Amino acid sequence: MYKLMWANGRRMLRDKAFRIGCVCLIGVSVYFPVSYHMDLGDQAIPNNYFFYFSLFIGVFVSVLCSLYLGTEYSEGTMRNKLIAGHTRRNIYLANLIVCTLASLFAMAVYIVVESLVGIPLNGRVQMDLPEILIRFLVSGCMVLSFSSIFTLLSMLHQNKAAASVINVLLFFALMLTAVYLLSRLSESEFIENYVYIDNLGNLVPGDPMPNPLYLTKTPRAVCEFLCDLLPTGQGLQMCTQIFFRWGRMMGCNVGITAGTTLLGIFAFQRKDIK
Amino acid sequence: MEYCLTAEGLSKHYRHFKALNGLSIHVPKGSIYGLVGRNGAGKTTLIRLICGLQRPTAGEYTLYGRKSTDKEITEARRRMGAVVETPSVYPDMTAEENIRQQYLLLGLPSFDGISELLCLTGLENTGKKTARHFSLGMRQRLGIAIALAGAPDFLVLDEPANGLDPEGIVEMRELILRLNRERQITVLISSHILDELSKVATHYGFLDHGRMVREVSARDLEIACRKCVRLQISHTGSLARVLDQMGLEYKILGETEADVYGEVHLSRLVMALSQEGCEVLGMQEHNESLESYFMSLMGGGDHV
Numbered sequence: 001m002y003k004l005m006w007a008n009g010r011r012m013l014r015d016k017a018f019r020i021g022c023v024c025l026i027g028v029s030v031y032f033p034v035s036y037h038m039d040l041g042d043q044a045i046p047n048n049y050f051f052y053f054s055l056f057i058g059v060f061v062s063v064l065c066s067l068y069l070g071t072e073y074s075e076g077t078m079r080n081k082l083i084a085g086h087t088r089r090n091i092y093l094a095n096l097i098v099c100t101l102a103s104l105f106a107m108a109v110y111i112v113v114e115s116l117v118g119i120p121l122n123g124r125v126q127m128d129l130p131e132i133l134i135r136f137l138v139s140g141c142m143v144l145s146f147s148s149i150f151t152l153l154s155m156l157h158q159n160k161a162a163a164s165v166i167n168v169l170l171f172f173a174l175m176l177t178a179v180y181l182l183s184r185l186s187e188s189e190f191i192e193n194y195v196y197i198d199n200l201g202n203l204v205p206g207d208p209m210p211n212p213l214y215l216t217k218t219p220r221a222v223c224e225f226l227c228d229l230l231p232t233g234q235g236l237q238m239c240t241q242i243f244f245r246w247g248r249m250m251g252c253n254v255g256i257t258a259g260t261t262l263l264g265i266f267a268f269q270r271k272d273i274k
Numbered sequence: 275m276e277y278c279l280t281a282e283g284l285s286k287h288y289r290h291f292k293a294l295n296g297l298s299i300h301v302p303k304g305s306i307y308g309l310v311g312r313n314g315a316g317k318t319t320l321i322r323l324i325c326g327l328q329r330p331t332a333g334e335y336t337l338y339g340r341k342s343t344d345k346e347i348t349e350a351r352r353r354m355g356a357v358v359e360t361p362s363v364y365p366d367m368t369a370e371e372n373i374r375q376q377y378l379l380l381g382l383p384s385f386d387g388i389s390e391l392l393c394l395t396g397l398e399n400t401g402k403k404t405a406r407h408f409s410l411g412m413r414q415r416l417g418i419a420i421a422l423a424g425a426p427d428f429l430v431l432d433e434p435a436n437g438l439d440p441e442g443i444v445e446m447r448e449l450i451l452r453l454n455r456e457r458q459i460t461v462l463i464s465s466h467i468l469d470e471l472s473k474v475a476t477h478y479g480f481l482d483h484g485r486m487v488r489e490v491s492a493r494d495l496e497i498a499c500r501k502c503v504r505l506q507i508s509h510t511g512s513l514a515r516v517l518d519q520m521g522l523e524y525k526i527l528g529e530t531e532a533d534v535y536g537e538v539h540l541s542r543l544v545m546a547l548s549q550e551g552c553e554v555l556g557m558q559e560h561n562e563s564l565e566s567y568f569m570s571l572m573g574g575g576d577h578v
Contacts, residue, residue, distance in 0.1 A: 007378035016366065076362035080420060082326045084379050085352035272288075273327040274359075 004086055004094035012102050017067035021060050022106050029053070029110045033118030044122040053110045054139050054235035058146045058175070061103045062167035065150035068102075069095055070160025078273060088269045092155060096261060100147040107143055111136075135238055138246050141253035145231040146171075148257040152264040158274065171232070178233035181223050182240075187213045228252055276303045278428050278460050279324060283333035285484070286319050293319040295484035296333065301428075301462055301477070306454050308471040309464040310568055311481030317464035318359060320481075321432050325356050338428075352380075355426035357434065361417025365406035369397045369416050372405060376423040387423075394452075395419040396445065411442035418449065429453065430462045435470055443470055450474050472564040482572055499567050502533040503540075504558045512552035516543065533560065 012018055032052055036044040072078040072095075081091050125132060150167045157163035190208035198204050215223055227233035228245055229252045237244040279301040286294040294316045301307045309317050322328045324335055326347070334342045340350035363372050373388050392398040395415040400408070405416060414434060421429060434450070435443045451474055453459045465471045471478075478495060480487040490498070502525075507513050510526050517524045520543070523535040534543075544554050 003379055003381040007375055010378060011364065011375065014366065014371075071364070075364060076358070076360055077364060079325065079327060079356070079358055079362045080376060081379060083351060083354065083356045083358075083421075084376070084424065085348040086379070087348060270329070272322075272329075274322070 001086075001090040001094050004081065004090055005098055008094055008098040009101070012068065012098055015068055015071075017064055018102055018106075021064055022109055025053070025060060025106050025110045026113050028056070029114040030117050033114060033121050037121040046118050046122045046125045047127065050114065050118070050125045051135060051139070051238045053107060053114075054142060054238045055175075057103070057107055057110075057139070057143060058171045058232060058235065059168065060106060061099070061143060061146040062150045062171045063164065064102060064106075065099050065147065065154045066160065066164035066167040068099060069151065069154035070157075070163050073158040073273075074160040082273065088271075089265050092151075092265050092268050093261075095155065096148060096151045096264075099151055100144055103143045103147050104140060107139065134246050138234060138238065138244075138249050138253075141250050142231045142234045145253045145256040148260040148264075149231075152260045152267075155264055155268050156271065174230055174232040175236075178227060178230050178236050181227050181230075181233060182236055184213065184215055185220070185223050185227065187211055187215070189214045229256070231256070275300075277301055277336075278303045279335065279337055279462070281320075281324075281333065281335035284320070284323065284330050284335055285332040286316075286323060286328065287331045292484050294323070294330070297481070297484060298486050299335075299479055300489060301460065303460055304454075304458055305476045306450065306461045306463065306474050307477045307479060308475030309462060309479050309481065310468060310471065310564075311464075312572065315481040316484040317481055318432055319484075321356070321358055321430055321462075321464060325354075325358055325430065326351055327358065352424060353426055354428040354430060355418075355421030355424060356430035356432075357414070357417040357421050358430070358432045361413045361420075363405045363413060363416050363420065366404055368402055368404055369400045369408075369412075369419070372416060373419055373423055376420045380424045382424070387425075391419045391422055394422070395449065410437045411439065411445070414438065414442070414446065415449070422453070426459065428460045428462070432464050433466065434463060435465060435467050443467070447474055468564045468568060478564075480568065480571055487571060495564070495567065499563065500535055502535045502560045503538050504531065504533050504560050505554060506531055506556040507547065508553040508555065512547060512550035516546045516550055516552075520546070530555070 032049040033044075033046070036046075036049055072081075078091070082088070127135075149170070153167055153170070154163045157166065188211055191211050192208045194206045195203045196206050224245075225248075227237060228248045231253070234244075234249045234253075237249075277300050279299065281297060281299045284294050284297045284299075285292065293314075297316060297320060299320070309320070311317050319328070323330050323342075324337065330342065336342070337347060337350040338353055340347045364375065367375065369392060370388055373391055374385055377385055377388070389398065392400075395418055397412065397415055397419060400412070405413060408416065414437075418429075418431070418434070421431075431450070434446050438446060447470065450461055450463070454461055454474075461474075463471065463475070472492075476492050477489070478492065479489045504527075505513065507530055510529060510532050513532055514524070514526065517534060522538065525533045525535075527533060540557075547554055
C-alpha cells in the first residue's frame with residue numbers, strides 16, 4: 001500500500017483541483033480577518049471567524065474526492081493499479097488516506113494563513129490553548145469523516161461528473177439538515193417578552209408561556225445526537241457555540257469513518273470495473 | 275505445450291446477459307494470440323476478467339499456474355501488462371511522468387528504464403507535451419509503454435489498432451513483433467482488423483456468443499486457408515495416381531471431389547487424367563483469407 005500511497009500523493013500534488021482548491025481556501029482565509037477588521041476595527045474578535053473553515057471545508061473535500069478519484073475512472077488509470085497486482089482493499093484505503101491527508105493539509109494551510117493575516121490585525125483567538133487544540137482535533141476528525149463519506153461515493157460511481165454532483169449535493173443536504181436541527185435545538189423553552197392588547201386597548205406584558213417548538217426528552221436527545229453525528233452539525237457547532245460535546249463528536253467521527261470504509265471496501269471488492 | 279493463460283468454463287453474466295458462456299482458452303507461452311470475434315462476442319469481457327477488473331460468474335482461469343480463485347493471482351498478475359479498450363493515461367502528465375507514475379505504482383527501485391521505454395514506443399521526442407495533446411496513436415503507444423513498465427512476460431492488448439492511421443497500424447505491428455521476438459513477451463490481442471491480425475498472430479481463438487468456437491495455430495490455419503484448386507472429377511482414384519506421378523500435394527474430399535495444392539499446370543493435368551479415363555467435370559480456385567475463414571466458421575451473416 002506504501003507504493004500506492006506514494007504514487008497517489010505524487011499525483012495529488014500535481015492535481016489541478018487540489019491546487020485550485022488550496023488557492024480558494026487561502027483566499028477565504030485572508031478574506032475573513034481582513035473583512036472583520038475593516039468592519040469592526042479594533043473591536044473585531046478572532047473567535048467570531050477563526051473556525052469558519054469548519055463550515056465549508058466539507059465542500060472542498062467533496063469536490064476534491066470526486067474530481068481526484070473520478071479521474072481514476074474517467075481516464076481508466078484504476079485499471080493500471082489492478083493490473084499491477086494491487087488488491088482492491090489497498091487501492092481503496094490508499095485513496096482514502098491520500099484524500100484525507102490532502103484535505104488536512106489544505107485545512108492546515110487555511111489555519112496558518114488565517115493566523116498569519118489575522119493575528120497582526122485582530123489579535124489572538126481568545127481561548128485557552130487546550131480548547132483551541134480540542135477544536136482542531138475535532139475539525140481534523142470531521143475532515144476524516146467527510147473524506148470517508150465522499151471517498152465511498154466517488155469510488156462507487158464510475159461517472160466522474162455524476163459523482164461530483166452527488167457529493168456536492170450531499171454536502172448541502174447535510175448542511176441544511178444540520179442547520180434545521182440546530183435551529184430546533186436553539187428554540188427557547190418559554191416565549192417571553194411579548195405583549196398583548198387587553199379589552200381596554202392597553203398593551204400588557206404577557207407571562208412566559210411554553211414554546212411549542214421547544215424539543216424535550218427523547219426528541220431533543222435524538223436531535224442533539226444527530227447534530228453531533230453529522231460532520232456538518234459538528235462544523236456548525238464549532239463555529240457558533242462555546243461549548244460542545246467534543247468527546248461524542250470524536251466518537252461519531254470514528255464510527256462514520258469505520259462504517260463507510262468497511263462498506264466502501266466491501267462494495268468496491270465486488271464492483272465490476274470497465 | 276506450456277501455457278501462460280488457460281481458462282475452462284469461464285462465464286460472466288450481466289443480469290440476464292451472458293457475456294461469456296463457458297469459455298475455454300489456451301494461450302501458449304511465447305505466442306502472439308489473436309482473439310477474434312464479432313462485436314459482443316466476449317473479447318473485452320474476457321480481457322477484463324483476466325486483468326482482474328471483473329470477477330467471473332462461474333469457472334476459473336489460470337495465469338502462470340495461479341488459479342483466479344487463489345490469493346496469489348495478484349502476484350501472477352504482476353507478470354502481465356495490459357491496455358484495455360482505451361489507453362489508461364493521466365492527461366495532465368507528460369509521457370515520461372505517466373511512465374514514472376507507473377514505476378511508483380509498481381515500486382520499481384529506479385527510473386532508469388523510462389528513456390528506453392520511450393524510445394521503444396517512439397515517444398522519446400514528446401518532451402513537455404502532456405498526454406492531453408497526444409494523437410490517438412501516441413496515446414496508444416504510451417498505453418503500451420505503461421503496460422511494459424514492469425517488464426511483463428505477458429502483454430494484453432484490446433483492439434490496439436483501433437482508430438490508428440495506416441502508418442500507426444504498421445508501427446503498432448512492428449512494435450508487437452519486436453516485443454515478441456526480442457523480449458519473448460507473450461501477447462494476447464483482440465482485434466477487428468483480421469488482415470492486420472493475420473500478419474502478427476501465431477495462434478488464433480475464435481469467439482462467438484461468449485464461447486470459444488475454435489482455437490487454431492497460424493500454421494494450421496495457413497494449411498486450412500491454403501491456395502488450392504478444387505476439382506470435380508469422375509473418380510478420384512485416377513486423380514490420386516496422376517497427382518502422385520506429378521508430385522503434387524492433394525486432399526481427397528469425396529468420391530468425385532479433391533483439393534490440389536501448389537502450382538498446377540492445368541492442361542497437363544487434364545491430359546494426364548484424360549489418358550487415365552478420368553473426366554474433369556469442374557474446377558474452382560480456392561484462396562481463403564482469415565476473414566473468409568472467420569465468416570465460414572461463424573456462419574456469415576453479421577459483420578466482424
